[in-house]
Amino acid sequence: MPIVKTNTTQIAQPTQLRPYGLPTYNTSADAIAAYAGDDQIYVLYPRKIEAAARTFLNGFPGQVLYAVKSNPHPSLLQILWDEGVRNFDVASIREMELVAGLLPGAKMFLMHPIKSRATIARAYALGIRDFSFDHKDELQKIIDCADDATDLRLHLRLALPKGDAAMPLSGKFGADFESATALLQSARHVSDKLGVCFHVGSQCMVIDNYDRAIGYARDLVNAAGVSIDSIDVGGGFPVAYPDMPIAPMADYFHAIADSLSAHGFANIAVFGEPGRALCAEGGATLARVELRKGSDLYLNDGTYGSLFDAGQFAWKFPVKLHRNRPPAPALNTIGFRFFGPTCDSADTMNGPFHLPADTCEGDWVEVGHLGAYGQTLATQFNGFYSNHTVAVLSDD
Numbered sequence: 001m002p003i004v005k006t007n008t009t010q011i012a013q014p015t016q017l018r019p020y021g022l023p024t025y026n027t028s029a030d031a032i033a034a035y036a037g038d039d040q041i042y043v044l045y046p047r048k049i050e051a052a053a054r055t056f057l058n059g060f061p062g063q064v065l066y067a068v069k070s071n072p073h074p075s076l077l078q079i080l081w082d083e084g085v086r087n088f089d090v091a092s093i094r095e096m097e098l099v100a101g102l103l104p105g106a107k108m109f110l111m112h113p114i115k116s117r118a119t120i121a122r123a124y125a126l127g128i129r130d131f132s133f134d135h136k137d138e139l140q141k142i143i144d145c146a147d148d149a150t151d152l153r154l155h156l157r158l159a160l161p162k163g164d165a166a167m168p169l170s171g172k173f174g175a176d177f178e179s180a181t182a183l184l185q186s187a188r189h190v191s192d193k194l195g196v197c198f199h200v201g202s203q204c205m206v207i208d209n210y211d212r213a214i215g216y217a218r219d220l221v222n223a224a225g226v227s228i229d230s231i232d233v234g235g236g237f238p239v240a241y242p243d244m245p246i247a248p249m250a251d252y253f254h255a256i257a258d259s260l261s262a263h264g265f266a267n268i269a270v271f272g273e274p275g276r277a278l279c280a281e282g283g284a285t286l287a288r289v290e291l292r293k294g295s296d297l298y299l300n301d302g303t304y305g306s307l308f309d310a311g312q313f314a315w316k317f318p319v320k321l322h323r324n325r326p327p328a329p330a331l332n333t334i335g336f337r338f339f340g341p342t343c344d345s346a347d348t349m350n351g352p353f354h355l356p357a358d359t360c361e362g363d364w365v366e367v368g369h370l371g372a373y374g375q376t377l378a379t380q381f382n383g384f385y386s387n388h389t390v391a392v393l394s395d396d
Ligand SMILES: *Cc1c(COP(=O)(O)O)cnc(C)c1O
Pocket: 067, 069, 070, 089, 111, 112, 199, 201, 202, 203, 234, 235, 236, 237, 273, 274, 275, 276, 277, 372
């Protein structure tokens, strides 16, 4: 009888319980145990993505458009589609071709206010009729490149008065009050459907900002003296990062519904464009500790990987330690700073990230909430990147 060592050769095999198009494991620990490569591992949690999609599809008082830029991974797009998301907010030729190729029945909205002529023409050819704009020259470009179409559904992007978003997005795009009134009047004649859209800023933790924006849209429509067919309240729905407590999504949905009826928009089409709230919690990065110096951990993912926001905006993310060998991690935690693998000093994330006090080389750190604006931002700088994305069914 050979001596069987029970604790060494139990490599977890991927279980294809649903066709996510990815190696699928029950836990991230299983995904780590099965991994023979040297890179970071990107995780998608299909069940969390499905839950977020259901929250919006069941609760948002209008049609849900997924903002593809927050994470264009084909498996994630497919999960959203399978759950019932039918509308996709795209910005570039590559995003629209990705969605059209993967999900032929999807309805796309080209909501980038400033597009190349080739982008507009390609969009029109692909059947896109919903375009946003924030300037008269862009309006003319759309008309030119869509062959003087009479079936355009145009969405005027408004610049909003300053709010309190964690990541403000006004300032780059949007027409101010005066030009917006003139643009509504001129666009009315060339559009089949006309609407307004805005973005209150990403990770908007002040629910009232939606009401303020909707009230502002009402003032504008009154000033223009034209009727509109739709209002698009954009994205901005937040996620609970450490030190950023948020209200339940249902509170946002109720506040938006109340505001729409209070401002006389109860009978027009309503759109929302969540990105972060649909996919942030559905993605995580598993990064290995290569070296520890005091309370500094050198990881194999960093600001040039999926952790750009942790460096650039000192954004905090939930962290958890995985160690698949004894001893069990210490129960007390300390605050760590992270460094990524590249030789660039901007590859620094101050955190602090609270992990077991004895965290050491060979341990894996799971950084959560990176499904939005995390994995999609990763570069190949310095030769550090990962092509290994897995689906994980449970987050225990
Ligand atoms: C980025 C973006 C979104 C998504 O924003 P979140 O804050 O991630 O919800 C929606 N609409 C437009 C036009 C965007 O540029």
